[in-house]
Amino acid sequence: MIKPMIVLLTSAAILLSPFNQASAYKGTEINYESREEIPSRFKWKLHEIYPTKSAWAADVKKAEALAVQFKETYQGSLGQSASQIKKAMDAYTKLLRIEEKAYVYINLELSTNESNHDLQALSNRADTMAAAIAEKTAWFSPELGKIPGSQMEKYLNEPDLQLYKNFLADIIRTKPHTLSKEQEELLAKISPLSGTAANVYTMLSKDVRFPKIKDEKGKEVQLTRVNYSTYMESKNRKVRKAAYEAYYRTLTKFQDSFAAVMSAQVKSHNISADVRKYKSSVEAALTPNEIPAAVYDQLISSVHKGLPQMHRYMELKKKMLRVNDLHMYDMYTPIVDSNNKYIPFEEAKKMVIEGLKPLGKEYETLLNKSFSHNWVDVYSTEDKRTGAFQWGAYDTHPYVLLNYQGTKNDVSTLAHELGHAMHSYYSKKAQPYINSGNATFTAEVASTLNENLLWESEYKKAKTKKEKVFLLNQRLEDFRTTLFRQAQFAEFERSIHELEAKGGSLNAESLKKIYGDINKKYYGSLVAADNEIPMEWARIPHLYDYNFYVYQYATSFAASSALAKQVLDEGQPAVKRLKEKFLMAGGSSDPISILKDAGVDMSTSKPIEQSLQVFSETLDELEKLLNE
Template sequence: MIKKIILAVVAAVLVMTVCIPFDALAVSYASRGEIPDRYKWNLRDIYPNKAAWERDLQTVEREARQFQSKYQGKLASSPQLLLQALNDYSNLMRKNDKAYVYAKLAFDVNMANDTLQQQLDQAEKVNVALAERTSWLVPEIVAIPESEMKKILGMNEFAQYKFFIEDLLRTKSHTLSKEMEQLLAKLSPVSETSENVYAMLSKDVTLPKIMDENGKEVQLNPANFIRFMESKNRTVRKAAFQAYYYTLDHFRDTFAQTLVGEVKANDFYANARHYPSALEASLTANNIPVKVYDQLIQTVNRNLPLLHRYLELKKRVLGVKELHMYDIYTPTEENENRHIPYDQAKEMVLAGLKPWGEEYLKVLAEGFQNGWIDVYSTPDKRTGAYQWGAYDTHPYVLLNYQGTRNDVSTIAHELGHAMQSYFTNKKQPYISSGYPIFTAEVASTLNETLLFKSMYANAKTKQEKMSLLSQYLEHFRTTLFRQTQFAEFEKLIHEKEAAGEPLTADSLKSLYLELNKKYYGNGTVSDAEIAMEWARIPHFYKGFYVYQYATSFAASTALARQMLTEGEPAVQRIRHSLLEAGNSAAPLDVLKAAGVDMSTSKPIEQAIQVFAETLDEWERLLNEK
């Protein structure tokens, strides 16, 4: 039950800053040793040294064997034995989580280090062995007779395990025999092969050098790609766009087989557990009705004309005859592409998140000061951004900070995850401390919205307002519309695989290009290179993950409005019902208690209405003399 809440960010551009030329202050490090300690996370807070980590790992191995021999085949003998087993299980998993997190975090910031790779391999082997030695647990629990289970769930001693057990019973029909569950546990490393190969392939693919705005030859890489796509120099961003996707296309068959392997694995597990589809298997596991996924795609598709209208306006503002895909990220204001020093970014985030109150800000400040965050990129560091940690650690945040406004928003986003982990772990017992992505992305995108609202409320000039509005519109494009496009692509490729249709590099490219044309409309040129964009999206290896960015953004738009209009009552309600809830209730129930009902399409429609209102305001300012 490793809580792999590696929450990659869909960053949005949400903030204003001083006008410092980007290249003047951009921070770049060739190796980890060059980075000052204050910009690196402190893993000594988890273990003081490797020896302490090894002792815990050995303890997990030993206690896993003891757990199996002590409890397997005996859980139905008495409620007291079941309770003892659940307590021991929680303690065992807590220790394993901590050991695994330590190894993974250490590796992610230095992926070329063979010793750290071996350390991670060791942790993963223990994790797999633990999964095998506990694979019988769920089948035994759900096999307890219904009359006996009803008595157990009514006992006060089982209060902390009540929802956990009820959630297991909810999917009882998809729980297999002990032997089959053990077999699937043994297969888990195989099912992760596609994701692992994709990660290594993405790291090993060398992108070409391009000429920057100053005519200097620079190395293109995944960390700086979006920065070049935001360049005001169209030649630079076109070169970056073509170089990136041309290189990916050179490896198209390998990327395709890697993605197809992931799809096949998802379909296999769905079939093994008697689900009608991989989509239903994924959503049911998180207690989300499939209609939530479908109504997102349907609602966004109905409102694509609004996205097309936005893109037409952007084309007008940029002054280009044709809007190409390499123009999409281009800021519309002259002062947008500026470097923001990290220490300034911290202050901007703290100011933007003031509505959360003093305690929230105090914990944020502690995180900034005490080794929670790994800030800068190096060639051997994992790309992107995420928040992770274990129940017995403080949260950890990985960044690859480049100094853009997107990066400032990324900080707010990932700290939204970190604060949810912090308050959940403080409030919930271990067994209900892991929260699903469906609610996690609400906490993170809520912070992004608060950051925007704060900056817009303090904007003093028309230029500032236009800049912020255009950034907020981009947030909608990248989070609500783009992630729904990804979700639709993911659904379609799984349906094609399940139907026996061949998935090849050419068919994936064709399908993705047609979707891109639909989402971006006739007014935007869907350049041929964009057909390979699916090879740049690691989230396709997380199994129907991306739709939650869109649904969460819709929910957080509503909750942010409640916080800013209702004040303290809404803050306390959202903190208690969302940040502290963990996995103590179904995700839709958690959000409903916080103030938004995601069982209907209403929040999606409301978010799109906010997009339309923002678009109207932006167009009004554009038309002002």
């Protein structure tokens, strides 16, 4: 079913976790104090969506009026004929396209200036619009669901409804979890409350102020959410330890507030699952996207089998860092010296375009267009949303938000988000609106595929042992922070939902205990159990913003690894298959089938097991190089 405000966000990567979060090298060459200082070529041109706020407000009112008209015209008439359903579907999609465009526009505006009170008010107005439309259309699915199965099956074979066949089949599939018209309308009325936890978390995070620490030169510097990742990569162990302890000890002062927000989010998920008669909140989150809940459990159990290799990597990391005790604040510092000079954005563009050449000339042309037509908002300012994401409406081109600081990670982030953008572009070009949304399960495949190809390109060009060791370590870190770490987050998310569902209390102490135990399982006894790490759950926005999202980073990483290998091994046939069966597929089928057609069967544990094998082989290769 189309739910624009959710579907659009599925291709966002607002938190790339600490493994890809925007960070800055010391001596960054470009640093803008305000948005006005940034040259226009590095900023979105959102006036291309709406030339004025008045034009935007007119569409908001139009969408609300169409919702009222939709209810008055079609409620109670859907069982009459296939042609009547088609008219209703046409009106419904027209309404949603306008709503989507308006909602996306104002939130893109806000993301680059989050402290602007006028934009905050307009974003709230968009939320009000969305809630009103949800209320006015809440009757739609229940009424379609009341049409007898035999009659609906007949309708689905009518030529008039072929465009909407998937949508209507979805109604039949989720019918056991669809409530009465009155119940759906009530849930729609209170739907704005579902975003409360995420909003409170965002504001709470912005209100947290971290202390100053001393950098590598002994200079006192302000620790922030953005530069924290930089100091965690520092070669100076005292600096990264100071940043780590200052960050988490500060979060601990707010632990009860973060726990209350987390508890509220989990309760809302469990209540929704219960009301809609799902067996669990995991099933409730995955079923709408046609992902079997077993896929979630299968990921975690498969990764558990690979933990001995992870512990082996920790042993190597400890040896390479030459430390007596390995701590969590040692995780992000490179095990070998690297050329950490600032990478200008123009150079980053060239690196990404070169790395993605295996995807063909057309893909390369689109990449160049994304740069020349202001699809990418590049540099960070104080009021800009942290991290990176891609978003857009059906009637706009994709928009990519970065907080570019000139690091190697930032280059990978650029490739990642452009993967989302190209996926969105191809899907919208090939599919009608109703089938254009990419499910979250497939969305992260396109992005991590690009990261895979970029790495392969860089490794192929590496000439020295030092370069190769650095890149192999980077590759191992990709596995650690994507496959292992996101599975770890997923296990934590499942555990806290299960605890709450059983009547357990999600307070700060219980959350820390669960997170600390899981972290120890993943990193092993070789890594010190620092007192600070159990608070890391307070730093993961996706646990507050979304509902069982993070597991898809891990599954997507496995799928994209397999697809990248096919592209590099087979060449044009694999590229053609990737484009036609995956990038252009949108929501024309269920995610498992789409990936299977593209060449990866995620209904089995095989892709996860193959990824773990690649991890082990990469570790072998690194050890071999180090012993030469």
